[in-house]
Amino acid sequence: MATIAPDTSNTLGHPSGPEYQLAVGEGIYALQDDLHLATPPPHPSEHTSANPNPLATAPPPPTTGVKISVSRINPRKPPQLYKIANTNSTRSNLATYSIKESEKESRSSHDTSSDGLAPHSANVAGKTPVFGEDNALLTPATSKDGVKRKKPKTNIVKSNSSWISRVMPHEAMTKRIQEHNPEGLLAFANINRAFQWLDLSSSNDTKAQHVIKILFTKAHILCHDINLFTKGPNHLELVMGASTGDIMWFEAFSQKYARINKNAMINPSSIHQIRWLPGSENLFLAAHMDGTLIVYDKERDDAAFVPEESSPLKNFTQGLDTDHRPLHVTKSVNSRNQKSNPVASWKISNHRINDFAFAPDHRHLAVVTEDGYLHIIDYLNEQLSDIYPSYYGAFLCVCWSPDGKYILTGGQDDLVSIWSLDERHLVARCPGHHSWVSCVAFDPWRCDDRNYRFGSVGEDRRLLLWDFNVGMLHRPKALSVRQRGSISSHTQVTRNRAESQATMRFRSNSNLTADSVDGEGLIEHPVESRTRTAELPPVMSKIIDEDPMSWLGFEEDNIITACANGHIRLWSRPHEATE
Numbered sequence: 001m002a003t004i005a006p007d008t009s010n011t012l013g014h015p016s017g018p019e020y021q022l023a024v025g026e027g028i029y030a031l032q033d034d035l036h037l038a039t040p041p042p043h044p045s046e047h048t049s050a051n052p053n054p055l056a057t058a059p060p061p062p063t064t065g066v067k068i069s070v071s072r073i074n075p076r077k078p079p080q081l082y083k084i085a086n087t088n089s090t091r092s093n094l095a096t097y098s099i100k101e102s103e104k105e106s107r108s109s110h111d112t113s114s115d116g117l118a119p120h121s122a123n124v125a126g127k128t129p130v131f132g133e134d135n136a137l138l139t140p141a142t143s144k145d146g147v148k149r150k151k152p153k154t155n156i157v158k159s160n161s162s163w164i165s166r167v168m169p170h171e172a173m174t175k176r177i178q179e180h181n182p183e184g185l186l187a188f189a190n191i192n193r194a195f196q197w198l199d200l201s202s203s204n205d206t207k208a209q210h211v212i213k214i215l216f217t218k219a220h221i222l223c224h225d226i227n228l229f230t231k232g233p234n235h236l237e238l239v240m241g242a243s244t245g246d247i248m249w250f251e252a253f254s255q256k257y258a259r260i261n262k263n264a265m266i267n268p269s270s271i272h273q274i275r276w277l278p279g280s281e282n283l284f285l286a287a288h289m290d291g292t293l294i295v296y297d298k299e300r301d302d303a304a305f306v307p308e309e310s311s312p313l314k315n316f317t318q319g320l321d322t323d324h325r326p327l328h329v330t331k332s333v334n335s336r337n338q339k340s341n342p343v344a345s346w347k348i349s350n351h352r353i354n355d356f357a358f359a360p361d362h363r364h365l366a367v368v369t370e371d372g373y374l375h376i377i378d379y380l381n382e383q384l385s386d387i388y389p390s391y392y393g394a395f396l397c398v399c400w401s402p403d404g405k406y407i408l409t410g411g412q413d414d415l416v417s418i419w420s421l422d423e424r425h426l427v428a429r430c431p432g433h434h435s436w437v438s439c440v441a442f443d444p445w446r447c448d449d450r451n452y453r454f455g456s457v458g459e460d461r462r463l464l465l466w467d468f469n470v471g472m473l474h475r476p477k478a479l480s481v482r483q484r485g486s487i488s489s490h491t492q493v494t495r496n497r498a499e500s501q502a503t504m505r506f507r508s509n510s511n512l513t514a515d516s517v518d519g520e521g522l523i524e525h526p527v528e529s530r531t532r533t534a535e536l537p538p539v540m541s542k543i544i545d546e547d548p549m550s551w552l553g554f555e556e557d558n559i560i561t562a563c564a565n566g567h568i569r570l571w572s573r574p575h576e577a578t579e
Helices: 173-179 477-481 514-518
Strands: 011-013 021-024 027-036 068-071 079-085 097-106 164-169 186-191 194-199 212-216 221-226 237-242 247-251 256-260 271-276 283-288 292-297 328-331 344-347 353-358 364-369 373-378 383-389 395-400 406-411 416-420 425-430 437-442 452-458 462-468 540-543 549-554 558-563 567-572
Touching: 021 462, 021 540, 027 558, 068 221, 068 549, 068 558, 186 221, 237 271, 237 283, 271 353, 283 353, 292 353, 364 395, 364 406, 373 395, 373 406, 395 437, 406 437, 406 452, 416 462, 425 462, 452 549, 462 549
Parallel strands: 221 271, 353 395, 437 549
Antiparallel strands: 011 027, 021 027, 027 567, 068 186, 079 097, 164 212, 186 194, 194 212, 221 237, 237 247, 247 256, 271 283, 283 292, 292 344, 328 344, 353 364, 364 373, 373 383, 395 406, 406 416, 416 425, 437 452, 452 462, 462 540, 549 558, 558 567
């Protein structure tokens, strides 16, 4: 494992050679930039043990690898993708179809988020649903001058907060912000107790230099997300979730911030994932490590939270395993008490929430937990519809396909799994990793209505790319004797988990259609046997770093990867697609 660099400056390299190339059916992806973030030393007030006891039972302080949030102020439109006959390629698993980028046509699309989804695509029915729109108490007060929006007030450069140790703006920060290319790629990255704003489209002379760098005293930023709904030429805001449970609302251009859940007033546990709610200017969702999902409003003050006994308990039944309960609503979005945060609070599990992702339909939410379950939630109605188990161990990451039809998960079973929302079942498992899968993402520039490209990275230091088409899957022979209309198999697979009678009542043997997804019934699905599930091999697999991988993202010009030791690597796409 590479040696951790001292807290000096970021470094930028441009290694070349076959070992820094990714060969895929459409061409060669070459390493363009290797940006190594400086790792800060522990703060003097942090207690560190020179020789930690390997047998200690006390949980270590929460930490995470490097995570990245990226955005363009004026996004370019994704290219039109089309199918071409391809009978000569042996790399691709798309049978007689391949995906090629068209240089002449483009399809209308908004900016894409870090998980490859259009952030505010219109709903199929025409009207985009918005969380909490039926509660008048959540509607911003208006005056003759219109809606008056609250802004963060504290200048982070001049802040004297003990929560922040040091702030280091670039000496030419104002000039760099003013001269930034609106179509250029801005990135925010965390590493230990440091948080950096980077301009990945600047020249090589300044690309490695942060625009601003924030060092926290004891807190480690574990997650962050850019508000794509409110961004503009002079406004770029994001929220960050910390290991202390605090949330920072930060406006980058003005360098002003505010703290939410300050000193853990609402929930004391660390925040492992945080995302803005689709279609909302103010609301964002935070996943606390105690298994609670909390909706916060950036403009509301905090108040000590007491669960509301009058809140409806959606799909909640007494007698369930206490480690695995359906959605327990401790405060509903329809509550009449909306003077302060939280806006809503849902207890998902007694185990840690590792990741969650919003579907493009602005209705469904996929949540994965440490106890190895994928939860599908209709968050507009605060209802849990499906619970899927992993093959083994915890789920660590999740994302949706750009069209919202499929869900990807990765976890401690070393597998990437593909799930269908409409058909409510496991479509395929994707073996290829040799250790835990830490991040999955779709490539929206290589997806169309039939074919999907996605990638995964893991603690085995590998990047894997996959091409997926439902029609190409080779289903095991065992599937031919299975009752295709049934969710539950006649063969019970032991999972070493006790099932209560109440849990069993949620299992279903009825035929399911796409229309039944919106029903109120909760279905807990069994573990699918590997002999009954299709497997999908990767089209590319390669070790790309010296340290475990922590993040993966796809952009128009490149693939971006990050590792736990601070290497952010940009892999340029092929200039010409291979015929």
